[in-house]
Amino acid sequence: MHICLFDIDGTLLKSGGAGKAAIEAALVEDFGVTLRTNVSYSGRTDPAIGRDLLQFHDVDATPENWQRLIEGYLARLPAALAKHDGEILPGIAALLELLSEREDVAVGLLTGNIHRGAQAKLSHFDLWHYFAFGGFGDKHFDRDDVAREALTAIRSRFDGTVATERIFVIGDTPLDVRCARAIGARAVAVATGWHTPDQLAPSEPDLLLDDLADAEPLLRLL
Helix, strand or coil: EEEEEEECCCCCEEECCCHHHHHHHHHHHHHHCCCCCCCCCCCCCCCHHHHHHHHHHHCCHHHHHHHHHHHHHHHCCCCHHHHCCCCEEEHHHHHHHHCCCCCCCEEEECCCHHHHHHHHHHHHCCCHHHHCCEEEECCCCHHHHHHHHHHHHHHHHCCCCCCCCHHEEEEECHHHHHHHHHCEEEEEECCCCCCCCCHHHCCCCCCHHHHHHHCHHHHHHC
């Protein structure tokens, strides 16, 4: 059995900035602050992004304020997805359909999105049904810990029978490559997010692709 763990934003789809717009609207409208600084979103978990947004706007990053922020985000996300010009990235729909038909491959998620946010984004693009397990950002500030959660889910789901070298983490940032290494998995980097191939190459993925329009190099690994 091979396991493919996909990142969401910049790998499976682009939301057109819907997630960023939704969480920043929640910050401004629910906490009464003026948005005055941007934080780094690429490759990070929702809790890490939310913590920085709160702290940079002089709001205590307490569990209560985090919950208030994330509930506001989730409430605004469907409308933001409908408003923004998002898209499924090249080759993804065909690849997921192909992988779903193979008995020797299982498909999951490894994402910094919280579970409900991941479900909202993927459901909007009719992709959620492909993913039955994975690691999510609900409890983690560090993406490596999300990878460890995904590994625990794999071991539980497949009774510990999957070797880590048969796990492939597919993402668009150096952090995706790093978290693959944290669990002994192989890394596939795609330049469909904010990072160019030249920027991804120093992280030394096992496979580096411009996109997944031609998935044959990935399929050969499986």
